[in-house]
Amino acid sequence: MKTLNNHTILYDEDCPLCKAYTSTFINTKMLDKEGRKPYCEITEHEREFIDVPRAANEIALVDTEKNEVIYGIDSLLKVIGFSFPIVEKVGNIKPIKFFLKRLYSFISYNRKVIMPSEKKEENSLECSPSFNLKYRLFYIVFGLIITVVTLFHFSDLITILPKSSYYREILLALGMLLSQYIFVLKEDHQTRINYMGNVITVSLFGCIALGQLLILNSLIELSQFIIIFGFSGTVALMFFEHKRRIKLLQLPTYLSWTWIGYRLVIGMIILNV
8 A cells, every 4th residue: 555645634523424434545555654644733834725614525635855845635535546546547537526525515514414523612623514405405315215214124024114205205205304393493404404314313323223124024034023112123223323413402402202203293293004
């Protein structure tokens, strides 16, 4: 593995994904031991040539000898491409580069609703991406689609439930978002949309758990007890994850109870249809 020396990548220390892949760059010697540092440690000298707001949105790679900086997917292609030139060459083909840029932005602008972190002190430098409505709404729609498809297939495993349909699951998913949105109307627009993003992330975590049960059932037919127990356990874990996020977002704790309340009410309605 060739090492890209005299380059430092600035990463979001509160982002598990950012920490993981930059650590991999160091461990595989793609970058030297000084090849990464937290965004919050940007020095006054570095502020002279680093676009600090942009570096919060797109990970910055600093050439420490020339004091030059590249951002986002270009920085990742530079690091990986130094060891694997074919990756950089293919990644810079226009249609592929276009897709990679959009994918990178989709993940970067939504990383704080995927994995939120505690708010730092007011004067500290925090690596929080700018609020991007387009990518946030795209993430919410993406999450809704995954949720609807997963619940449609999983509901067929629970024999006590009426046969599901995509129409029903779409209404339930949209109803969940709308009901929670009503309870945060007094918050500002950005906070409301960010909260919706977190609600979707909780749903996606649930989809991962239910997806594993679906796969397991396709291999070994599970009993109704295991299916219902697994579903109940998933909802419980989602509830506590929702509570954790509400605390981080500094939103009212009752939102977790309205969140679970909606599910209980809808569950009773479906069972009695």
